[in-house]
Amino acid sequence: MREYRQIVVAFLGVTVVVFIGTLGYMYFEDLNVFDSLWLTMVTVLTVGYGDVYPVTPEGKTFTLVLVPLGVGVATYGVGSFAALILEGRLSNTVGRKRMKKKMSQLHNHVIICGLGRVGREVLKQLELQGIPFVIVEKDEQLLEKHKQDRLYVKGDATVDQTLLEAGIERASGLIAALPGDADNVFISLTAKGLNKNIQVVSRVDRVESEEKLFRAGADHVVNTSSIGGIRMALSFLKPNSVEYLDVLFEANNQFFGVEEICVAEQSEVAGLSLRQCNIRNRFGVTVVAIKRSDDFLTHPSADDVLTAADMVIAFGTQSNLKQFERALTKKNELSKK
Template identity: 25%
Template sequence: MNLLSRIRKFLHWESAPTPDVKLLPEVYPHLKAFRLPLIFTVLTMMIGTLGYIIIDDFPLMDAIYQTGITFTTVGFGEMAPVSNAGRIFTITLIIAGFAVFSSAIGILIAELNRGIIVAILKERRMLYKIARLKKHFVVCYHNDYTIEVTKQLRENHVPFVVIDPRPEIHQWAVEHKYTTFLQAEPHAELSMLKAHLASAKGLITLSDSIADNIALIASVRLFEDEHSLPRPYYIISTAESMSDVEKLKKLGADTVVSPTKLTAQRVSAMASRPDMENLLEEFLYKSDNPLDMEEVYIPKYSWAVLKKLKETHLRDITNTSIIGITKKDGKFLSMPKGDVLITSECTLLVIGKQKDITMAKEIFSQRNKPREIRFV
């Protein structure tokens, strides 16, 4: 280990993550058009240098310098007196230089107008930005749902990458503030590698086509198996009909949202209780609301298994409240009383501040009874 590495380790400096070299698009094949002007430039410089040495007996460095200022037509004058033959040679060299530079500029303009090199450089920069993301969501397919979802993710400071195969994604990214995005087929393995899926928290597929969602969910689950990832991804999808919802869940989606069902539930709630119209948005979806609601999983080894709710003293310690319990068999018990037992592998629906909910998760994940409970 060299000195620089030791210093970086001592100061806990970490190098910025970079994408795999195999994922970066190649620039060099698109520079082949510049090879001919470059070869002509080198040949002209060599011929010019030899010409001044042979014709007017210039020293080597003077010959190189004279060739350079003549070839580039900067007009600095002669390094030393030049014979008539040398002047004819200089005129030929100026014409050759002008021809080489004109062709090089024409090729450069043509390549820039094609836009391939510029697009490749932009994609390379984007891949470096994506490689720095951790615990982000990969959002697939741009549509109205994507616009709203990414807006909420941005407000909650959750990083994300948007993938869409259409070339308009570049325009949509500017319009809707997608800081990281890719123009690619979401279900392709290369796209998943470029989106840094290995470090992602999950994937959201929002295609209008059920076939696209099916293909993507299956591809992600195969990607997990092939790369032996330590944890499964959390996959969220959309489906119009309830039959499609069941299909996507069987394929491996963790949550499937049905816009039709949600709209019907919302309209029904508004019709029956107009005064409660904005309660859900104010309570759960507003970013500046200090209260949050989250599920807390009780593992088999938790000290709280077979304890009564009142014996955990959760509210006294974390200032949170349990408003529901989902048993292992899926049965839900709302507003449980203090005498209700906490069973193995159940899920507690907890309400409180985010930091307090995090504390509750830590308490229930311990094997031994926490010390703070002994003094309550």
């Protein structure tokens, strides 16, 4: 903010010089307000048109004092403003204000805390799904490298004000992807304190830290080291299976996907079995699991009945999944034959 204080100081300085100059010429040269102001401006800016000039000894002496004072203040102001433009600080300020305005309009977005390797992978997935998000990162080099046209807040994610600036009160989720478990615990605790309804997913490196994160308010904890180890073992033991899953779920795969769909209360599917719904033939998707309350029904059979508020986990093409989602959330879709 120092450079902007310089602009304010320069503006006030020019205003004071012009005011003093106008009064001085009115007193010493007996000029009217406009002519005094005109003479002050052409003197301070060293224009010197020659149409109005001091003629009295007092006016000339006053001008000898006014010229170096006015030129110095004007030069200081012009130099400060030019520095803002040349160094890009002015455009950065304008861009920052626009970004803050966009963030103030966000609702149900996700806050990504940390732009390291894990955070960047999270960012890619959210972008592919078209989910709005705000990045929180204190490392300026990482931000400069990856911010592009994305919304971000430069600051410490463990500080309340930083999360508030990212719109945590209106956010639906927060992903704590910092490398330190202690930081992620503090972020989870802070996030729940600022928004008790927010869903918090946290990264963890040490197994003994998992319980602490849950106590701090994290809804889901992901041990990246454990997942990485399991993946490496499976790549050795069952390489073909892992390769097949990679093809299905790779980041840039726009064809296949997995979707979680909640059965709406008014949906015609509520109370019907999977056989009656005829999901595979009508929509070309496969129901791989059903979550009911806190229980998972894996490998559901055709006779399993769907109830309202069930979370259906389905696999299929992106287009088929969208049609299936509309069917489960709208009335009378499945009953149409």
